[in-house]
Every structure is written in structure tokens, then in C-alpha cells.
Amino acid sequence: MATPSQAHSSHVEKANAYQFTCRLNRLNSRLCSRRLSCYPAPDMNELERITINPNQCGGRPCIRGMRIRVKDVLDMLAGGASQEEILADFPDLQPEDIRACIAYAARYLDHTVLVTA
Numbered sequence: 001m002a003t004p005s006q007a008h009s010s011h012v013e014k015a016n017a018y019q020f021t022c023r024l025n026r027l028n029s030r031l032c033s034r035r036l037s038c039y040p041a042p043d044m045n046e047l048e049r050i051t052i053n054p055n056q057c058g059g060r061p062c063i064r065g066m067r068i069r070v071k072d073v074l075d076m077l078a079g080g081a082s083q084e085e086i087l088a089d090f091p092d093l094q095p096e097d098i099r100a101c102i103a104y105a106a107r108y109l110d111h112t113v114l115v116t117a
Helices: 004-029 070-078 083-089 095-109
Strands: none
Touching (some): 070 083
């Protein structure tokens, strides 16, 4: 029989998994009406490449269920790495995965900020 703290921990893990799934679904389904016409909207298939599993990499967004975190790819891009360098470092990645990381970050950061006076 599980102790109260173990039961609470299990409940918290399930709640966190549900929250991650809901967050990913919201990110994948939200469309921005302010998108610039010169940049095509990311294909939904690109965003489907990003997976969140609470039991993998601490629940951080990963690429296609692999243990390659979106953050790792974004950090490499921010550090000046080219797409070719990233693909050489991670041979399982595809160019679409890198675009999916950028699209995920753009959607993740695109939210309304409420300022109170």
C-alpha cells in the first residue's frame, strides 16, 4: 500500500503530465492572426515533431521522442552554429526538426502580457 506522500507524488506526476499535454495542445492549435505575410506559417507537421514526455528529459520539449531537447538546438543556434553543424552533431536530426524548434520557441513566447497599474 502506498504511503500518503507516495500517493500525493503520483497524483502530482499525473497532474504535471496532463498540464504538459494541455500546454503542447494549446501551442499546437493556436494560430496567430498577426503573422507577417512574407513568412509562411509553420506547418502543423513541423510542430508535431516536438514532443513532451514527463518521463523523458524532465518533461522538457524534445524532438520526435528522442532525447534531443529543443533547448539544446536553440542554444546551438544562439551560439552561432549553422544548420549543417547541428545536423553533423546530431545525425538523427533532419532540417525540419531545426525549423520545428524555432517554430516551437516562437509559439511558446507569443503570449499576451497583462500589465496592471
